[in-house]
Amino acid sequence: MLRAFNLKRSGAKHSPVKLEEQNDGFLKCCPKRSCEWEESEKQLAVMLIPKFGQHFFGRWMLARMQKPTYRLTLDEIGSFVWERCDGTHTIEQIGNDMSAKFGKRVEPVFERLGLFFQRLARTKSIKWV
Numbered sequence: 633m634l635r636a637f638n639l640k641r642s643g644a645k646h647s648p649v650k651l652e653e654q655n656d657g658f659l660k661c662c663p664k665r666s667c668e669w670e671e672s673e674k675q676l677a678v679m680l681i682p683k684f685g686q687h688f689f690g691r692w693m694l695a696r697m698q699k700p701t702y703r704l705t706l707d708e709i710g711s712f713v714w715e716r717c718d719g720t721h722t723i724e725q726i727g728n729d730m731s732a733k734f735g736k737r738v739e740p741v742f743e744r745l746g747l748f749f750q751r752l753a754r755t756k757s758i759k760w761v
Contacts, residue, residue, distance in 0.1 A: 659727075659742070662761040663749060664719035668701070677711035679704040681755060709738060713748060719761040723749070 668680040680701040684690030693700075706714055712733065716726045727741045738744060752758040 658746070659722060659724035661723050662719050662721060663717040663723070663726075663752070663758045664761045665714070665717045665757065666759045667757045669714065672705060675711070676708065677706045677714040679706065679714070679757060681757065709734060710748065713745070717752075717758055 667682070670678050670680065672678050681704055682690070682701055683697065684693045684700075709730070712730065713726055716729065721729075723742070723745055727745055730738045730745075731741050749758065753760075
């Protein structure tokens, strides 16, 4: 995993790494979606996350279930980022687009993106190109 996703510990709380402390390659990474998704009526992204992994037992179980996925609806900002995780946009481009569209609402932009991508990487919902 990228060093940019490491969190500092200050007591019991976790805080994102400052942008200056992140490695230079973080902003040049291109995230790509690795799970299915759809768009809701409210124009929000809905991630379809498999209930079991991609190992043999997980694939066997998924084939026998009526609802093999969890449906995770992202908010407006998360949907904006998710739609740009196509393997062509860098994190820097996504962050600049977020700042342009949402303004002060998303500050600090790159720290928020770091945490968001950390969570997506933990669930194997994205790959790095």
